[in-house]
Amino acid sequence: xxxxxxxxxxxxxxxxxxxxxxxxxxxxxxxxxxxxxxxxxxxxxxxxxxxxxxxxxxxxxxxxxxxxxxxxxxxxxxxxxxxxxxx
Numbered sequence: 042x043x044x045x046x047x048x049x050x051x052x053x054x055x056x057x058x059x060x061x062x063x064x065x066x067x068x069x070x071x072x073x074x075x076x077x078x079x080x081x082x083x084x085x086x087x088x089x090x091x092x093x094x095x096x097x098x099x100x101x102x103x104x105x106x107x108x109x110x111x112x113x114x115x116x117x118x119x120x121x122x123x124x125x126x127x128x
Contacts, residue, residue, distance in 0.1 A: 062098075062099025063099055064099060064100045064101040064104055065098075065099070065100065065104075066100065066101075066104040066107075066108075067101055067104065074104065074107045074108050074111050075111065076110075076111040076112075076114035076115045076118075076120070077115075077120070079115055079120045079121055082108070082111060082112050082115055082120075082121060083121070085098055085100075085108055085112065086112060086121065088125065089124065089125055090121075090122050090123060090124040090125050092108075092109055092112050
């Protein structure tokens with residue numbers, strides 16, 4: 042006969058409020074993605090120059106693709122840097 046194990050004591054569950062992310066461009070119709078506007082694009086680029094993923098920014102996939110294209114275009118005409126130098 043096998044011994045009956047007592048159930049493992051339960052850990053207390055962490056209770057936290059997960060804030061729902063939302064697409065900034067879907068909610069505000071006045072805000073447009075434009076490669077000629079580096080001030081808007083800088084919100085979606087890290088200080089190292091990388092484009093932030095949509096799981097961080099909360100953008101929808103349609104606007105994330107447009108945003109990526111706009112950042113790349115702004116880099117080509119030198120409105121945004123490709124990378125920040127380590128000095």
